[in-house]
Amino acid sequence: MRRSFITFSCIAGLSACVNANEPRSPFDPLLDSIEQRLEIAQAVALHKWDRDQPVQDSPRERQVLAKVGQAASAHRLSADRAEQFFADQIEANKLRQYHLLNQWHLQHQAPDIPRQDLASEIRPRLDQLQDRLLDALAEFDQQRPQGCSEALAEAIASRTTDAPRRLFLIRATANLCQRP
Numbered sequence: 001m002r003r004s005f006i007t008f009s010c011i012a013g014l015s016a017c018v019n020a021n022e023p024r025s026p027f028d029p030l031l032d033s034i035e036q037r038l039e040i041a042q043a044v045a046l047h048k049w050d051r052d053q054p055v056q057d058s059p060r061e062r063q064v065l066a067k068v069g070q071a072a073s074a075h076r077l078s079a080d081r082a083e084q085f086f087a088d089q090i091e092a093n094k095l096r097q098y099h100l101l102n103q104w105h106l107q108h109q110a111p112d113i114p115r116q117d118l119a120s121e122i123r124p125r126l127d128q129l130q131d132r133l134l135d136a137l138a139e140f141d142q143q144r145p146q147g148c149s150e151a152l153a154e155a156i157a158s159r160t161t162d163a164p165r166r167l168f169l170i171r172a173t174a175n176l177c178q179r180p
């Protein structure tokens with residue numbers, strides 16, 4: 001089929017452009033959800049840039065992990081598995097925030113785009129993604145591919161050539177192929 005006839009569906013920002021005619025890897029549903037959470041790091045970083053706040057908020061991290069641990073069994077996951085996975089999502093989110101802040105410092109400015117409030121708008125959106133991520137993780141654990149680490153590396157490499165975006169995905173999936 002000629003390339004011009006291939007159907008692409010693209011979402012702005014970090015999210016993948018998906019070629020509808022190509023088979024998707026078993027990692028893609030989970031990687032899609034991971035990238036939706038990573039997408040929100042930009043709004044978080046803008047809020048912190050405007051207020052000169054640190055990226056790290058340890059009490060909030062403990063709150064996120066406690067909620068995940070409580071929700072785990074409803075998603076057929078152990079609390080340890082769910083919490084480890086979310087600890088990795090938090091580290092990946094901070095990595096993207098640090099990366100964005102570094103770029104804005106280099107440019108002496110942050111993008112002039114509408115801001116959202118961290119407590120009343122952004123964190124509720126992060127919380128809403130929790131169930132989707134835990135479902136996607138449970139689904140993945142039911143059909144973990146052979147040669148998980150190698151297959152994961154290939155899935156990330158074929159998803160994007162953007163080096164920072166690869167790094168965020170690598171950090172977010174650092175323990176994915178460990179036995180649950």
Ligand SMILES: C=C(O[C@@H]1C=C(C(=O)O)C=C[C@H]1O)C(=O)O
Nearest residue numbers: 044055056057060061064090093
């Ligand atoms: C996303 C935030 O930044 C960091 C990342 C967190 C997360 O990924 O859940 C939680 C707290 C912060 O350390 C935030 O402050 O809400």
